[in-house]
Amino acid sequence: MKRSFHVASGFSRTLVLLAAATFALAAACGGGNRDAATSGDPATRKLRFAVIPKSLDLPVFSYAKVGAERAAAELGNVEVIWRGPETADQLRQKEILESFITQRVDGIAISSLGGDFLNETINRAMDAGIPVVTWDSDAPNSKRIAYYGVDDRAAGRIMGEEAVRMLDGKGQVALITSIGAVNLARRLEGVQEVLAKHPGIKVVEVYDIKEDSIRCAEIIASGTNRYPDLRAWISVGGWPVFTRNALDAVNPAKTKFIAFDTIPPAPELIRAGKVQLLIGQKYFGWGAESVKLLAGIKAGKMPPSPVVDSGVDVVTAANVDEYVERWKALEKGTH
Amino acid sequence: MKRLWRTRELSTVVILALEVLFFAWYLAPDGDRSHPFLNGPNALLILKYSSIYGIAAIGAAMVIISGGVDLSPGAVIALASVVLGGLFVEGGWSLGASVAMAIAAGLTAGLVTSALVVLVGLPPFIATLGVMGIARGAAFIFTQARFFDVSGALPPGWQPFGIPLDWFAPGAMIGLAVLFQVLMVRFQWGRAIYAVGGNETAARFSGVAVGAVKTSVYVLAALLSTIAGVVLAVVQGQGKADLAMGYELDIIASAVVGGASLSGGRGSVIGAVLGTLIFGVLRNALPQIPGATFYDRLIVGVVVIVIVVMDQLLVRRTR
């Protein structure tokens, strides 16, 4: 008994020292941040909006972050909390969403990874009084207030029609997608709908790359090997054009490449002739418009319709230079 | 053994309390906003997401106390979730039968591990490393990289045994922790585990059935990992082969932070669960600190080292 007391005293001494050190360290490091968040008139405190992408490792979402933060700065009373799963993991995204509910944020804007998987959680947020909007990838069967993004089906149809035009209605085509997200599924439906109308076009395979860009490169290489007469690839996502060398295996003289998403370095691939057509989304708008929608909802202004169509950009060799100029302006914030 | 229990577990509780107090202070909101950290739903969230680690940490603690180590929990969790998911969602089996098969799969993994360690004599690190690969591989082969949407197949508002889903996971963790703590302290078998971990040779010389003790420990650890996988599939709603990647390190760290020594003979089940909660609180609170999003891994690592160093100082003072 005597010894355990002695032990406890020596131990608790170290414990207290450690706790003090931790407090001091944390206060020093993070104290600054806290001040920044609470500066301004205490009466009009800032609204905290959580913006959740599908994953942090896809570069396309970083533009959403830029757009969101810029909109927050413009609005003045909004603080954006950007948090997402490191890889496209539905469970992790659900955990993050739940965490924001318990943190009682003022609004949530999310690009949903898995169809109806998050419906229950989104509904719980709405029931708790936290408005939810979706962007890029919708959760239409949930209670979310609005969705900002492209009309995926229409975009898919455009891709299909352009492919038919380039191939003169004849030839083998391979499709690339990732099973799970609703937006990708809709785009795929749009493509297949159009291609089905032309009997000369044969879809040899629909590849599922599970949101893995590296796997995408492998599939393009092995697919090109397997189907030497392939006339076109259509990818409903931007994985093949996120890097410069995923398309090395493709011979542009023989095979056309149509893809979604125009973020750099994709336009360069058009200039290099590797890609013939890109569908661009409003990347900065994902963040900016969602934040503005939430701010409006908090101020009592509901959006006129639950689906806010952002429209798409169709980029080819003809207008790629102009597109890149516009993009640079957007990046600098001078649009 | 009892006296150490009092000191070590108490200090873990103190660390947990300090941690909660710290974040309660640090994350306190200004104005009339409600506290983002210190509220009921958030506490439940921490418990819910910690319980997967916690249930497996019970088994890990027993293995570590016996002088071994187990690298397979993550893989067995995934395997269990996948077997349950596959049979229930695609195979159309009843939930009970799917759970039973998942348990059978996990027990098989545990038997393989114990055979490798006890009969073949492999070091536990190697044996469980191998079983980890086999279990994970089996999960991938079974799913062909699909995943099973268990929550979609369950009726909405379904409650296991009448317990709300969100309470089920922490309830299971606490119930199992209490059960195994009692087994370890009040039963001869539990004491034999401490003896084997403390001095295996002396245990043999004292007539303890060392092989049987070790076998039981690895099988139980696998069973607990399986239960964690079943809970994961049912509560979080998915059966996937790549779930719980890397969980084994967090689980072992939880047991060690809770008082288990990797050289065997020390530690407790309750301590491991408390260690899990310490990390659970960190995982929940750190992302709420602005600018700290990518620091959480670093901070978790630092916390482990700090707590273990303090533990060493404690042990050295007793000698």
Next chain:
Amino acid sequence: MSIPAVSFRDVRKSFGAVRALGGVSFDVAAGEAHALVGENGAGKSTLLKILSGSLRPDSGELCLAGQPVALARPRDALAHGIGIVHQEMLAFPDLTVTANIFAGRELTRGGLLRERAMRDRTRTLIERLHIPVSPDDVAGTLSAAYRQLVQVARALAFECRILALDEPTTSLTDAEVDHLFRVLADLKGGSTTLIYVSHRLPEVFALCDRITVLRDGTHAGTFDRAATRPDAIVRAMVGRDLPPRVVDAEASGPRPSDQPRFTIDRLTRRPCFEDVSLTIRPGEIVCLFGLVGSGRSELLETLFALHAPDAGTIAIDGGECRFAAPRDAARAGLALVPEDRQQQGLFFNLDLRHNLVLPREAARSSLVVRPRAEQADARAMIRAWRIKTPGPETFPDSLSGGNQQKVVVARWLAMAPRILLMDEPTKGVDVGAKFEIHEIIRRQAREGAACLVASSDLPEVLELAHRVVVMREGRIQGEIAGERADEESVMRLATAEPGAAA
């Protein structure tokens, strides 16, 4: 008188309370083969470690060729030309012969190994020592004898003026011993000074010119081989003022009419012991005496079912027994107090109550732990065996060696064993505890237990034994009845040639 190659002047060394060497002084002449003999614990190994630089003496000095030297580390000894061949085979089994010889002292040029030079040197040494191996053979594949010779080669690889060998022939056959001796004789002729530590007197007499005897850490005489006989050496090894033999007032020892309690018949476990046969009657204390390598511990462990024997049987009260595990042996009434209480006996992560109660509960296969009953039992045991500790909640590390040993003894005696096996029961134990443990053993015998006590402590053996059984190299050399046993007769059996008459 030429300058001696090695001189020890009043060398003293203690380890805590244990005095290993108490003022040893003698000379080793240049070019001679000098033997160092003594019982276990006499201080031979300690002296050798001081010579090789592994230990520093507390006081006194070591002189080489007349000059006092201070060896701070083994490297310094090597630099002075001292080579040691150790008792424990220190070869690297996975490395080649060449690598073994040069381990730690590789020949290099600018950081790169000079493989060719090392291999050539190795070949020269191998030929000199007539070892039929190649420099590239992997050490683990060689026989013990050749590995031993590789050790000798390693000692000789550098300018070696003094070669010390510590019990080099423990694992060698007669033919291999002859080979080694031829090699050593060669070396002696070539002006290397040999120091040969051994307790095998025939070898000592075959090889050495002079013999120094150590006893209890002191110098008990240096003899010219030509002018002395083994008897004299033995007497010097053991000669001390013996306290009068304590004889029990009550009749002690086995009653002649009793049936044997424990019968061991031709028990064999290679390579530790072979063909051991022994009977012990209830109330009898049989002491198993033997020096290093005699196989006593392995025998006791096999009797307690920790290992399975290759051949032979054991019987209790006439009925043959086959135990699968120590728990079965314990249930049948056996108890083993192991040799190394720290490695084999105590649980340092559990308090005394658990340490005292665990084997009993394991043997009973009890299900539940009953803390209050166990605390009471533990307290009773502490009181009964007079273990000096505040209570059963203390941990073994706070006890002295003697009290730790009492814990290990007490836990087994609490099960009232009918056959008590003990391995070095008073090793590292202070005088007071030693006496108490002896009393405990005698009491067990009086109450009818059959006791088999292995010990290398000759006075202890003589004090306790109703019968002394001497083991040497895994075989029983002979038995001496308690009354007729004395130090010389026992030592003679223990150091004699295998098969020689007592």
